[in-house]
Amino acid sequence: MLQNQRKKNTKELDFFTEYGEANRYKILEIIGKGSYGVVCAAIDTHTGEKVAIKKINNIFEHVSDAIRILREIKLLRLLRHPDIVEIRRIMVPPSSRDFKDIYVVFELMESDLHQVIKANDDLTREHHRFFLYQMLRALKFMHTANVYHRDLKPKNILANANCKLKICDFGLARVAFNDTPTTVFWTDYIATRWYRAPELCGSFLSKYTPAIDIWSIGCIFAEVLTGKPLFPGKSVVHQLDLITDLLGSPSTDTISGVRNEKARKYLIDMRKKQPVAFAEKFANSDPLAIRLLQKLLAFDPKDRPTAEQALADPYFNGLAKVEREPSSQPISNDEFSFESRKMKKEDIRAIIYREILEYHPQLLKDYMAQKESTNLLYPSAVGQFKKQFAYLADNGGKSGPVTDRKHASVPRVE
Structure with a gap:
Protein backbone atom coordinates (compact mmCIF):
# COMPACT_ATOMS: atom_id res chain seq x y z
CA MET A 1 0.00 0.00 0.00
CA LEU A 2 2.86 2.36 0.88
CA GLN A 3 4.42 1.61 -2.50
CA ASN A 4 1.14 2.51 -4.25
CA GLN A 5 1.01 5.78 -2.31
CA ARG A 6 4.57 6.58 -3.37
CA LYS A 7 3.66 5.87 -7.00
CA LYS A 8 0.69 8.22 -6.69
CA ASN A 9 2.84 10.97 -5.15
CA THR A 10 5.43 10.53 -7.90
CA LYS A 11 2.71 10.77 -10.54
CA GLU A 12 1.38 14.02 -9.03
CA LEU A 13 4.91 15.38 -8.77
CA ASP A 14 5.52 14.51 -12.42
CA PHE A 15 2.29 16.26 -13.37
CA PHE A 16 3.23 19.47 -11.63
CA THR A 17 6.79 19.26 -12.92
CA GLU A 18 5.47 19.01 -16.45
CA TYR A 19 2.73 21.62 -16.22
CA GLY A 20 4.46 23.68 -13.57
CA GLU A 21 1.36 25.26 -12.09
CA ALA A 22 1.53 24.34 -8.41
CA ASN A 23 4.62 26.37 -7.50
CA ARG A 24 5.74 27.85 -10.78
CA TYR A 25 4.69 31.47 -10.25
CA LYS A 26 5.65 33.70 -7.34
CA ILE A 27 3.13 36.53 -7.19
CA LEU A 28 4.62 39.95 -6.40
CA GLU A 29 1.91 42.61 -6.48
CA ILE A 30 -1.42 43.71 -7.90
CA ILE A 31 -0.83 45.95 -10.91
CA GLY A 32 -4.36 46.40 -12.21
CA LYS A 33 -7.99 46.07 -11.22
CA GLY A 34 -11.14 46.47 -13.23
CA SER A 35 -14.61 45.12 -13.85
CA TYR A 36 -13.00 42.02 -15.43
CA GLY A 37 -11.02 41.08 -12.28
CA VAL A 38 -7.44 41.52 -11.11
CA VAL A 39 -3.97 41.52 -12.68
CA CYS A 40 -0.88 40.59 -10.68
CA ALA A 41 2.80 40.80 -11.52
CA ALA A 42 4.61 37.53 -10.88
CA ILE A 43 7.87 35.73 -11.53
CA ASP A 44 7.97 32.47 -13.45
CA THR A 45 10.33 30.52 -11.19
CA HIS A 46 11.12 28.10 -14.05
CA THR A 47 12.46 30.78 -16.39
CA GLY A 48 13.03 33.84 -14.16
CA GLU A 49 10.78 35.85 -16.46
CA LYS A 50 8.43 38.48 -15.08
CA VAL A 51 4.86 37.82 -16.16
CA ALA A 52 1.40 39.28 -15.63
CA ILE A 53 -1.29 36.90 -14.38
CA LYS A 54 -4.74 38.12 -15.19
CA LYS A 55 -7.68 36.67 -13.30
CA ILE A 56 -10.87 37.17 -15.31
CA ASN A 57 -13.93 36.79 -13.08
CA ASN A 58 -17.31 35.23 -13.83
CA ILE A 59 -16.68 34.99 -17.53
CA PHE A 60 -19.97 33.22 -18.25
CA GLU A 61 -22.21 35.74 -16.48
CA HIS A 62 -22.98 37.33 -19.86
CA VAL A 63 -22.72 35.35 -23.08
CA SER A 64 -21.45 38.40 -25.01
CA ASP A 65 -18.56 38.88 -22.56
CA ALA A 66 -17.69 35.17 -22.70
CA ILE A 67 -17.58 35.26 -26.52
CA ARG A 68 -15.36 38.34 -26.42
CA ILE A 69 -12.93 36.60 -24.05
CA LEU A 70 -12.98 33.47 -26.21
CA ARG A 71 -12.31 35.54 -29.32
CA GLU A 72 -9.37 37.30 -27.69
CA ILE A 73 -7.60 34.23 -26.30
CA LYS A 74 -8.11 32.38 -29.57
CA LEU A 75 -6.73 35.24 -31.67
CA LEU A 76 -3.72 35.71 -29.41
CA ARG A 77 -2.91 32.01 -29.78
CA LEU A 78 -3.20 32.20 -33.56
CA LEU A 79 -1.40 35.53 -34.03
CA ARG A 80 2.08 34.79 -32.70
CA HIS A 81 4.25 37.75 -33.66
CA PRO A 82 6.99 39.83 -31.96
CA ASP A 83 4.80 42.97 -32.06
CA ILE A 84 1.64 41.35 -30.65
CA VAL A 85 1.33 40.54 -26.94
CA GLU A 86 1.72 36.86 -26.16
CA ILE A 87 -0.21 34.58 -23.84
CA ARG A 88 2.39 32.38 -22.15
CA ARG A 89 -0.18 29.94 -20.77
CA ILE A 90 -3.64 29.70 -19.24
CA MET A 91 -4.11 27.86 -15.94
CA VAL A 92 -6.00 24.58 -16.14
CA PRO A 93 -9.24 24.84 -14.16
CA PRO A 94 -9.91 21.96 -11.74
CA SER A 95 -13.01 20.92 -13.69
CA SER A 96 -13.92 21.17 -17.36
CA ARG A 97 -17.63 21.65 -16.68
CA ASP A 98 -18.16 24.23 -13.93
CA PHE A 99 -15.28 26.71 -13.87
CA LYS A 100 -16.21 30.42 -13.77
CA ASP A 101 -12.86 32.24 -13.68
CA ILE A 102 -9.72 31.86 -15.76
CA TYR A 103 -6.11 32.79 -15.02
CA VAL A 104 -4.19 33.95 -18.09
CA VAL A 105 -0.42 34.39 -17.98
CA PHE A 106 0.93 37.13 -20.26
CA GLU A 107 4.40 38.46 -20.82
CA LEU A 108 4.80 41.50 -18.57
CA MET A 109 5.14 44.88 -20.24
CA GLU A 110 6.18 47.97 -18.31
CA SER A 111 3.69 50.51 -19.62
CA GLU A 325 8.10 41.69 -41.64
CA PRO A 326 6.38 38.30 -41.96
CA SER A 327 2.93 37.73 -43.37
CA SER A 328 0.50 35.29 -41.81
CA GLN A 329 -1.52 32.44 -43.21
CA PRO A 330 -5.25 33.34 -43.32
CA ILE A 331 -7.10 32.05 -40.26
CA SER A 332 -9.29 29.03 -40.93
CA ASN A 333 -13.08 29.39 -40.87
CA ASP A 334 -13.19 26.40 -38.54
CA GLU A 335 -11.45 28.33 -35.75
CA PHE A 336 -14.30 30.84 -35.61
CA SER A 337 -17.31 28.72 -36.51
CA PHE A 338 -18.80 29.72 -33.12
CA GLU A 339 -19.31 33.26 -34.50
CA SER A 340 -21.99 32.06 -36.92
CA ARG A 341 -24.20 30.12 -34.53
CA LYS A 342 -26.19 30.87 -31.41
CA MET A 343 -24.10 29.89 -28.42
CA LYS A 344 -25.14 28.84 -24.93
CA LYS A 345 -22.89 29.30 -21.91
CA GLU A 346 -22.11 25.58 -21.82
CA ASP A 347 -21.00 25.66 -25.47
CA ILE A 348 -18.69 28.61 -24.88
CA ARG A 349 -17.29 27.02 -21.72
CA ALA A 350 -16.39 23.88 -23.66
CA ILE A 351 -14.62 25.88 -26.39
CA ILE A 352 -12.74 28.02 -23.86
CA TYR A 353 -11.66 24.88 -21.99
CA ARG A 354 -10.41 23.43 -25.26
CA GLU A 355 -8.46 26.68 -25.87
CA ILE A 356 -6.89 26.43 -22.39
CA LEU A 357 -5.68 22.91 -23.17
CA GLU A 358 -3.76 24.25 -26.19
CA TYR A 359 -1.19 25.39 -23.59
CA HIS A 360 -1.04 21.91 -22.01
CA PRO A 361 -0.29 19.43 -24.81
CA GLN A 362 -0.46 16.23 -22.73
CA LEU A 363 -3.76 17.23 -21.14
CA LEU A 364 -5.09 18.10 -24.59
CA LYS A 365 -4.14 14.63 -25.78
CA ASP A 366 -5.91 13.07 -22.78
CA TYR A 367 -8.94 15.29 -23.31
CA MET A 368 -9.30 14.34 -26.97
CA ALA A 369 -9.01 10.66 -26.03
CA GLN A 370 -11.67 10.97 -23.31
CA LYS A 371 -14.01 13.41 -25.01
CA GLU A 372 -17.07 11.33 -24.17
CA SER A 373 -16.27 11.37 -20.45
CA THR A 374 -18.97 13.04 -18.35
CA ASN A 375 -16.51 15.40 -16.68
CA LEU A 376 -12.76 15.75 -16.59
CA LEU A 377 -11.09 16.56 -13.27
CA TYR A 378 -7.41 17.44 -13.14
CA PRO A 379 -5.01 18.61 -10.43
CA SER A 380 -4.99 22.38 -10.68
CA ALA A 381 -3.16 25.32 -9.13
CA VAL A 382 -6.21 27.54 -9.47
CA GLY A 383 -7.25 27.04 -5.83
CA GLN A 384 -3.86 28.25 -4.70
CA PHE A 385 -4.06 31.30 -6.95
CA LYS A 386 -7.54 32.17 -5.67
CA LYS A 387 -6.11 32.36 -2.16
CA GLN A 388 -3.11 34.42 -3.24
CA PHE A 389 -5.21 36.90 -5.20
CA ALA A 390 -7.62 37.20 -2.25
CA TYR A 391 -4.73 37.74 0.17
CA LEU A 392 -3.25 40.49 -1.99
CA ALA A 393 -6.63 42.20 -2.33
CA ASP A 394 -6.91 42.24 1.48
CA ASN A 395 -3.35 43.41 2.12
CA GLY A 396 -2.88 46.45 -0.01
CA GLY A 397 -1.94 44.53 -3.15
CA LYS A 398 1.57 43.55 -2.06
CA SER A 399 3.36 40.31 -1.29
CA GLY A 400 7.13 40.38 -1.06
CA PRO A 401 9.26 42.62 -3.26
CA VAL A 402 7.49 45.01 -5.60
CA THR A 403 8.40 45.21 -9.28
CA ASP A 404 9.61 48.55 -10.56
CA ARG A 405 6.51 49.48 -12.49
CA LYS A 406 4.30 52.50 -12.71
CA HIS A 407 1.34 51.38 -14.77
CA ALA A 408 -0.93 48.40 -15.26
CA SER A 409 -0.23 47.27 -18.77
CA VAL A 410 -1.80 44.03 -19.83
CA PRO A 411 -4.67 43.45 -22.20
CA ARG A 412 -7.94 44.65 -20.81
CA VAL A 413 -11.45 43.27 -21.06
CA GLU A 414 -13.56 46.26 -20.14
Whole structure:
Protein backbone atom coordinates (compact mmCIF):
# COMPACT_ATOMS: atom_id res chain seq x y z
CA MET A 1 0.00 0.00 0.00
CA LEU A 2 2.86 2.36 0.88
CA GLN A 3 4.42 1.61 -2.50
CA ASN A 4 1.14 2.51 -4.25
CA GLN A 5 1.01 5.78 -2.31
CA ARG A 6 4.57 6.58 -3.37
CA LYS A 7 3.66 5.87 -7.00
CA LYS A 8 0.69 8.22 -6.69
CA ASN A 9 2.84 10.97 -5.15
CA THR A 10 5.43 10.53 -7.90
CA LYS A 11 2.71 10.77 -10.54
CA GLU A 12 1.38 14.02 -9.03
CA LEU A 13 4.91 15.38 -8.77
CA ASP A 14 5.52 14.51 -12.42
CA PHE A 15 2.29 16.26 -13.37
CA PHE A 16 3.23 19.47 -11.63
CA THR A 17 6.79 19.26 -12.92
CA GLU A 18 5.47 19.01 -16.45
CA TYR A 19 2.73 21.62 -16.22
CA GLY A 20 4.46 23.68 -13.57
CA GLU A 21 1.36 25.26 -12.09
CA ALA A 22 1.53 24.34 -8.41
CA ASN A 23 4.62 26.37 -7.50
CA ARG A 24 5.74 27.85 -10.78
CA TYR A 25 4.69 31.47 -10.25
CA LYS A 26 5.65 33.70 -7.34
CA ILE A 27 3.13 36.53 -7.19
CA LEU A 28 4.62 39.95 -6.40
CA GLU A 29 1.91 42.61 -6.48
CA ILE A 30 -1.42 43.71 -7.90
CA ILE A 31 -0.83 45.95 -10.91
CA GLY A 32 -4.36 46.40 -12.21
CA LYS A 33 -7.99 46.07 -11.22
CA GLY A 34 -11.14 46.47 -13.23
CA SER A 35 -14.61 45.12 -13.85
CA TYR A 36 -13.00 42.02 -15.43
CA GLY A 37 -11.02 41.08 -12.28
CA VAL A 38 -7.44 41.52 -11.11
CA VAL A 39 -3.97 41.52 -12.68
CA CYS A 40 -0.88 40.59 -10.68
CA ALA A 41 2.80 40.80 -11.52
CA ALA A 42 4.61 37.53 -10.88
CA ILE A 43 7.87 35.73 -11.53
CA ASP A 44 7.97 32.47 -13.45
CA THR A 45 10.33 30.52 -11.19
CA HIS A 46 11.12 28.10 -14.05
CA THR A 47 12.46 30.78 -16.39
CA GLY A 48 13.03 33.84 -14.16
CA GLU A 49 10.78 35.85 -16.46
CA LYS A 50 8.43 38.48 -15.08
CA VAL A 51 4.86 37.82 -16.16
CA ALA A 52 1.40 39.28 -15.63
CA ILE A 53 -1.29 36.90 -14.38
CA LYS A 54 -4.74 38.12 -15.19
CA LYS A 55 -7.68 36.67 -13.30
CA ILE A 56 -10.87 37.17 -15.31
CA ASN A 57 -13.93 36.79 -13.08
CA ASN A 58 -17.31 35.23 -13.83
CA ILE A 59 -16.68 34.99 -17.53
CA PHE A 60 -19.97 33.22 -18.25
CA GLU A 61 -22.21 35.74 -16.48
CA HIS A 62 -22.98 37.33 -19.86
CA VAL A 63 -22.72 35.35 -23.08
CA SER A 64 -21.45 38.40 -25.01
CA ASP A 65 -18.56 38.88 -22.56
CA ALA A 66 -17.69 35.17 -22.70
CA ILE A 67 -17.58 35.26 -26.52
CA ARG A 68 -15.36 38.34 -26.42
CA ILE A 69 -12.93 36.60 -24.05
CA LEU A 70 -12.98 33.47 -26.21
CA ARG A 71 -12.31 35.54 -29.32
CA GLU A 72 -9.37 37.30 -27.69
CA ILE A 73 -7.60 34.23 -26.30
CA LYS A 74 -8.11 32.38 -29.57
CA LEU A 75 -6.73 35.24 -31.67
CA LEU A 76 -3.72 35.71 -29.41
CA ARG A 77 -2.91 32.01 -29.78
CA LEU A 78 -3.20 32.20 -33.56
CA LEU A 79 -1.40 35.53 -34.03
CA ARG A 80 2.08 34.79 -32.70
CA HIS A 81 4.25 37.75 -33.66
CA PRO A 82 6.99 39.83 -31.96
CA ASP A 83 4.80 42.97 -32.06
CA ILE A 84 1.64 41.35 -30.65
CA VAL A 85 1.33 40.54 -26.94
CA GLU A 86 1.72 36.86 -26.16
CA ILE A 87 -0.21 34.58 -23.84
CA ARG A 88 2.39 32.38 -22.15
CA ARG A 89 -0.18 29.94 -20.77
CA ILE A 90 -3.64 29.70 -19.24
CA MET A 91 -4.11 27.86 -15.94
CA VAL A 92 -6.00 24.58 -16.14
CA PRO A 93 -9.24 24.84 -14.16
CA PRO A 94 -9.91 21.96 -11.74
CA SER A 95 -13.01 20.92 -13.69
CA SER A 96 -13.92 21.17 -17.36
CA ARG A 97 -17.63 21.65 -16.68
CA ASP A 98 -18.16 24.23 -13.93
CA PHE A 99 -15.28 26.71 -13.87
CA LYS A 100 -16.21 30.42 -13.77
CA ASP A 101 -12.86 32.24 -13.68
CA ILE A 102 -9.72 31.86 -15.76
CA TYR A 103 -6.11 32.79 -15.02
CA VAL A 104 -4.19 33.95 -18.09
CA VAL A 105 -0.42 34.39 -17.98
CA PHE A 106 0.93 37.13 -20.26
CA GLU A 107 4.40 38.46 -20.82
CA LEU A 108 4.80 41.50 -18.57
CA MET A 109 5.14 44.88 -20.24
CA GLU A 110 6.18 47.97 -18.31
CA SER A 111 3.69 50.51 -19.62
CA ASP A 112 1.59 51.46 -22.63
CA LEU A 113 1.95 54.01 -25.39
CA HIS A 114 -0.59 56.35 -23.77
CA GLN A 115 1.64 56.63 -20.70
CA VAL A 116 4.80 56.87 -22.80
CA ILE A 117 3.37 59.83 -24.78
CA LYS A 118 2.10 61.45 -21.58
CA ALA A 119 5.36 61.06 -19.66
CA ASN A 120 7.88 61.88 -22.41
CA ASP A 121 8.09 65.20 -24.22
CA ASP A 122 11.56 64.41 -25.54
CA LEU A 123 10.87 61.52 -27.91
CA THR A 124 13.29 61.68 -30.83
CA ARG A 125 12.65 61.20 -34.53
CA GLU A 126 14.19 57.75 -34.18
CA HIS A 127 11.63 56.91 -31.49
CA HIS A 128 8.83 58.09 -33.78
CA ARG A 129 10.05 55.97 -36.67
CA PHE A 130 10.69 52.82 -34.63
CA PHE A 131 7.26 53.06 -32.96
CA LEU A 132 5.42 53.36 -36.28
CA TYR A 133 7.51 50.58 -37.83
CA GLN A 134 6.53 48.12 -35.10
CA MET A 135 2.85 49.05 -35.26
CA LEU A 136 2.72 48.63 -39.04
CA ARG A 137 4.64 45.37 -38.86
CA ALA A 138 2.02 43.98 -36.45
CA LEU A 139 -0.76 45.24 -38.74
CA LYS A 140 0.75 43.55 -41.77
CA PHE A 141 0.74 40.23 -39.91
CA MET A 142 -2.83 40.69 -38.62
CA HIS A 143 -4.26 41.83 -41.93
CA THR A 144 -2.68 38.99 -43.91
CA ALA A 145 -4.44 36.70 -41.41
CA ASN A 146 -7.67 38.58 -42.34
CA VAL A 147 -7.98 39.98 -38.80
CA TYR A 148 -9.17 43.54 -38.20
CA HIS A 149 -8.30 44.82 -34.72
CA ARG A 150 -10.98 47.58 -34.72
CA ASP A 151 -9.92 49.22 -31.44
CA LEU A 152 -6.39 50.47 -31.89
CA LYS A 153 -5.49 53.31 -29.52
CA PRO A 154 -2.42 54.22 -27.43
CA LYS A 155 -3.72 52.33 -24.37
CA ASN A 156 -3.89 49.15 -26.46
CA ILE A 157 -0.23 49.41 -27.48
CA LEU A 158 1.94 48.05 -24.67
CA ALA A 159 5.46 49.42 -24.24
CA ASN A 160 8.78 48.67 -22.56
CA ALA A 161 11.64 51.00 -21.65
CA ASN A 162 13.67 49.60 -24.57
CA CYS A 163 11.03 51.07 -26.95
CA LYS A 164 9.51 47.67 -27.71
CA LEU A 165 5.80 47.94 -28.55
CA LYS A 166 3.19 45.18 -28.64
CA ILE A 167 -0.45 45.45 -29.71
CA CYS A 168 -2.96 44.02 -27.23
CA ASP A 169 -6.69 43.80 -26.47
CA PHE A 170 -8.23 41.82 -29.31
CA GLY A 171 -11.67 41.63 -27.69
CA LEU A 172 -13.27 43.70 -30.46
CA ALA A 173 -11.23 42.16 -33.28
CA ARG A 174 -12.93 40.19 -36.07
CA VAL A 175 -11.83 37.74 -38.71
CA ALA A 176 -13.06 38.52 -42.23
CA PHE A 177 -13.43 35.30 -44.17
CA ASN A 178 -13.29 35.59 -47.94
CA ASP A 179 -16.24 33.30 -48.62
CA THR A 180 -18.70 34.96 -46.24
CA PRO A 181 -20.03 38.53 -46.05
CA THR A 182 -18.31 39.18 -42.70
CA THR A 183 -16.86 42.50 -43.81
CA VAL A 184 -20.34 43.99 -43.75
CA PHE A 185 -20.62 46.29 -40.75
CA TRP A 186 -20.62 44.26 -37.58
CA THR A 187 -23.33 45.67 -35.41
CA ASP A 188 -21.51 46.04 -32.10
CA TYR A 189 -19.39 48.87 -30.74
CA ILE A 190 -16.37 49.67 -32.89
CA ALA A 191 -13.26 51.61 -31.87
CA THR A 192 -12.75 54.40 -29.40
CA ARG A 193 -14.13 57.50 -31.14
CA TRP A 194 -10.91 59.54 -31.30
CA TYR A 195 -9.20 56.83 -33.36
CA ARG A 196 -12.23 55.82 -35.42
CA ALA A 197 -11.96 56.01 -39.20
CA PRO A 198 -14.37 58.46 -40.88
CA GLU A 199 -16.16 55.62 -42.70
CA LEU A 200 -17.18 54.31 -39.27
CA CYS A 201 -18.47 57.68 -38.08
CA GLY A 202 -21.46 57.57 -40.39
CA SER A 203 -21.66 53.98 -41.63
CA PHE A 204 -20.31 55.39 -44.88
CA LEU A 205 -19.84 52.19 -46.84
CA SER A 206 -21.64 48.87 -47.24
CA LYS A 207 -18.59 47.11 -45.88
CA TYR A 208 -15.26 48.04 -44.45
CA THR A 209 -11.68 47.02 -44.97
CA PRO A 210 -8.39 46.78 -43.07
CA ALA A 211 -8.02 50.50 -43.84
CA ILE A 212 -9.94 51.20 -40.62
CA ASP A 213 -6.89 50.01 -38.65
CA ILE A 214 -4.53 52.01 -40.89
CA TRP A 215 -6.47 55.17 -39.99
CA SER A 216 -6.22 54.37 -36.28
CA ILE A 217 -2.45 53.87 -36.56
CA GLY A 218 -2.26 57.24 -38.36
CA CYS A 219 -4.08 58.91 -35.45
CA ILE A 220 -1.78 57.22 -32.93
CA PHE A 221 1.33 58.23 -34.89
CA ALA A 222 0.15 61.86 -35.03
CA GLU A 223 -0.25 61.73 -31.24
CA VAL A 224 3.29 60.34 -30.90
CA LEU A 225 4.58 63.26 -33.01
CA THR A 226 2.75 66.03 -31.12
CA GLY A 227 2.02 64.59 -27.68
CA LYS A 228 -1.70 65.30 -28.08
CA PRO A 229 -4.68 63.40 -29.55
CA LEU A 230 -5.26 64.50 -33.13
CA PHE A 231 -9.06 64.25 -33.27
CA PRO A 232 -10.49 64.37 -29.70
CA GLY A 233 -14.13 64.44 -30.80
CA LYS A 234 -16.89 64.89 -28.22
CA SER A 235 -19.47 63.24 -30.49
CA VAL A 236 -19.60 61.57 -33.89
CA VAL A 237 -20.53 64.89 -35.56
CA HIS A 238 -17.75 66.73 -33.72
CA GLN A 239 -15.36 63.96 -34.75
CA LEU A 240 -16.23 64.48 -38.43
CA ASP A 241 -15.84 68.23 -37.97
CA LEU A 242 -12.33 67.84 -36.55
CA ILE A 243 -11.34 65.43 -39.32
CA THR A 244 -12.58 67.71 -42.09
CA ASP A 245 -11.03 70.77 -40.39
CA LEU A 246 -7.63 69.12 -41.03
CA LEU A 247 -8.24 67.17 -44.24
CA GLY A 248 -10.71 69.53 -45.89
CA SER A 249 -14.09 68.58 -47.32
CA PRO A 250 -14.19 65.11 -48.89
CA SER A 251 -14.48 64.88 -52.67
CA THR A 252 -17.81 64.54 -54.44
CA ASP A 253 -16.87 60.96 -55.41
CA THR A 254 -16.18 60.05 -51.77
CA ILE A 255 -19.45 61.60 -50.60
CA SER A 256 -21.40 59.75 -53.30
CA GLY A 257 -20.11 56.46 -51.85
CA VAL A 258 -21.61 57.17 -48.43
CA ARG A 259 -24.45 54.74 -47.86
CA ASN A 260 -25.94 56.46 -44.81
CA GLU A 261 -28.34 59.13 -46.04
CA LYS A 262 -27.98 61.37 -42.98
CA ALA A 263 -24.18 61.19 -43.10
CA ARG A 264 -24.20 61.87 -46.84
CA LYS A 265 -26.48 64.92 -46.40
CA TYR A 266 -24.32 66.18 -43.53
CA LEU A 267 -21.20 66.07 -45.72
CA ILE A 268 -22.98 67.69 -48.68
CA ASP A 269 -24.35 70.52 -46.51
CA MET A 270 -21.08 71.07 -44.67
CA ARG A 271 -19.38 74.37 -45.51
CA LYS A 272 -16.51 73.83 -47.92
CA LYS A 273 -13.23 73.45 -46.07
CA GLN A 274 -9.71 73.65 -47.41
CA PRO A 275 -7.15 71.15 -46.12
CA VAL A 276 -4.52 72.31 -43.64
CA ALA A 277 -0.94 71.77 -44.80
CA PHE A 278 0.50 68.84 -42.81
CA ALA A 279 3.93 70.53 -42.93
CA GLU A 280 2.43 73.37 -40.85
CA LYS A 281 0.42 71.16 -38.51
CA PHE A 282 3.43 68.92 -37.78
CA ALA A 283 6.13 71.53 -38.32
CA ASN A 284 8.84 69.96 -36.14
CA SER A 285 8.59 66.45 -37.59
CA ASP A 286 10.62 64.60 -40.20
CA PRO A 287 9.26 65.57 -43.65
CA LEU A 288 9.18 61.88 -44.67
CA ALA A 289 7.13 61.09 -41.53
CA ILE A 290 4.68 63.86 -42.43
CA ARG A 291 4.30 62.59 -45.98
CA LEU A 292 3.55 59.04 -44.81
CA LEU A 293 1.17 60.29 -42.12
CA GLN A 294 -0.84 62.15 -44.77
CA LYS A 295 -1.25 58.88 -46.68
CA LEU A 296 -2.35 56.97 -43.56
CA LEU A 297 -4.96 59.66 -42.84
CA ALA A 298 -6.59 59.76 -46.27
CA PHE A 299 -10.34 60.40 -45.82
CA ASP A 300 -11.28 57.81 -48.42
CA PRO A 301 -10.19 54.30 -47.28
CA LYS A 302 -9.30 53.38 -50.89
CA ASP A 303 -6.56 56.03 -50.79
CA ARG A 304 -4.83 54.66 -47.67
CA PRO A 305 -1.86 52.33 -48.14
CA THR A 306 -1.89 48.78 -46.84
CA ALA A 307 0.44 48.04 -43.94
CA GLU A 308 2.80 46.31 -46.38
CA GLN A 309 2.84 49.34 -48.70
CA ALA A 310 3.43 51.68 -45.75
CA LEU A 311 6.40 49.57 -44.58
CA ALA A 312 7.96 50.02 -48.04
CA ASP A 313 7.77 53.83 -47.71
CA PRO A 314 11.09 55.75 -47.95
CA TYR A 315 10.53 56.86 -44.33
CA PHE A 316 11.73 53.42 -43.21
CA ASN A 317 14.88 53.28 -45.37
CA GLY A 318 17.66 51.71 -43.32
CA LEU A 319 15.21 50.22 -40.81
CA ALA A 320 12.76 48.11 -42.79
CA LYS A 321 13.74 44.60 -43.86
CA VAL A 322 11.19 42.40 -45.59
CA GLU A 323 12.54 39.28 -43.85
CA ARG A 324 11.65 40.90 -40.49
CA GLU A 325 8.10 41.69 -41.64
CA PRO A 326 6.38 38.30 -41.96
CA SER A 327 2.93 37.73 -43.37
CA SER A 328 0.50 35.29 -41.81
CA GLN A 329 -1.52 32.44 -43.21
CA PRO A 330 -5.25 33.34 -43.32
CA ILE A 331 -7.10 32.05 -40.26
CA SER A 332 -9.29 29.03 -40.93
CA ASN A 333 -13.08 29.39 -40.87
CA ASP A 334 -13.19 26.40 -38.54
CA GLU A 335 -11.45 28.33 -35.75
CA PHE A 336 -14.30 30.84 -35.61
CA SER A 337 -17.31 28.72 -36.51
CA PHE A 338 -18.80 29.72 -33.12
CA GLU A 339 -19.31 33.26 -34.50
CA SER A 340 -21.99 32.06 -36.92
CA ARG A 341 -24.20 30.12 -34.53
CA LYS A 342 -26.19 30.87 -31.41
CA MET A 343 -24.10 29.89 -28.42
CA LYS A 344 -25.14 28.84 -24.93
CA LYS A 345 -22.89 29.30 -21.91
CA GLU A 346 -22.11 25.58 -21.82
CA ASP A 347 -21.00 25.66 -25.47
CA ILE A 348 -18.69 28.61 -24.88
CA ARG A 349 -17.29 27.02 -21.72
CA ALA A 350 -16.39 23.88 -23.66
CA ILE A 351 -14.62 25.88 -26.39
CA ILE A 352 -12.74 28.02 -23.86
CA TYR A 353 -11.66 24.88 -21.99
CA ARG A 354 -10.41 23.43 -25.26
CA GLU A 355 -8.46 26.68 -25.87
CA ILE A 356 -6.89 26.43 -22.39
CA LEU A 357 -5.68 22.91 -23.17
CA GLU A 358 -3.76 24.25 -26.19
CA TYR A 359 -1.19 25.39 -23.59
CA HIS A 360 -1.04 21.91 -22.01
CA PRO A 361 -0.29 19.43 -24.81
CA GLN A 362 -0.46 16.23 -22.73
CA LEU A 363 -3.76 17.23 -21.14
CA LEU A 364 -5.09 18.10 -24.59
CA LYS A 365 -4.14 14.63 -25.78
CA ASP A 366 -5.91 13.07 -22.78
CA TYR A 367 -8.94 15.29 -23.31
CA MET A 368 -9.30 14.34 -26.97
CA ALA A 369 -9.01 10.66 -26.03
CA GLN A 370 -11.67 10.97 -23.31
CA LYS A 371 -14.01 13.41 -25.01
CA GLU A 372 -17.07 11.33 -24.17
CA SER A 373 -16.27 11.37 -20.45
CA THR A 374 -18.97 13.04 -18.35
CA ASN A 375 -16.51 15.40 -16.68
CA LEU A 376 -12.76 15.75 -16.59
CA LEU A 377 -11.09 16.56 -13.27
CA TYR A 378 -7.41 17.44 -13.14
CA PRO A 379 -5.01 18.61 -10.43
CA SER A 380 -4.99 22.38 -10.68
CA ALA A 381 -3.16 25.32 -9.13
CA VAL A 382 -6.21 27.54 -9.47
CA GLY A 383 -7.25 27.04 -5.83
CA GLN A 384 -3.86 28.25 -4.70
CA PHE A 385 -4.06 31.30 -6.95
CA LYS A 386 -7.54 32.17 -5.67
CA LYS A 387 -6.11 32.36 -2.16
CA GLN A 388 -3.11 34.42 -3.24
CA PHE A 389 -5.21 36.90 -5.20
CA ALA A 390 -7.62 37.20 -2.25
CA TYR A 391 -4.73 37.74 0.17
CA LEU A 392 -3.25 40.49 -1.99
CA ALA A 393 -6.63 42.20 -2.33
CA ASP A 394 -6.91 42.24 1.48
CA ASN A 395 -3.35 43.41 2.12
CA GLY A 396 -2.88 46.45 -0.01
CA GLY A 397 -1.94 44.53 -3.15
CA LYS A 398 1.57 43.55 -2.06
CA SER A 399 3.36 40.31 -1.29
CA GLY A 400 7.13 40.38 -1.06
CA PRO A 401 9.26 42.62 -3.26
CA VAL A 402 7.49 45.01 -5.60
CA THR A 403 8.40 45.21 -9.28
CA ASP A 404 9.61 48.55 -10.56
CA ARG A 405 6.51 49.48 -12.49
CA LYS A 406 4.30 52.50 -12.71
CA HIS A 407 1.34 51.38 -14.77
CA ALA A 408 -0.93 48.40 -15.26
CA SER A 409 -0.23 47.27 -18.77
CA VAL A 410 -1.80 44.03 -19.83
CA PRO A 411 -4.67 43.45 -22.20
CA ARG A 412 -7.94 44.65 -20.81
CA VAL A 413 -11.45 43.27 -21.06
CA GLU A 414 -13.56 46.26 -20.14
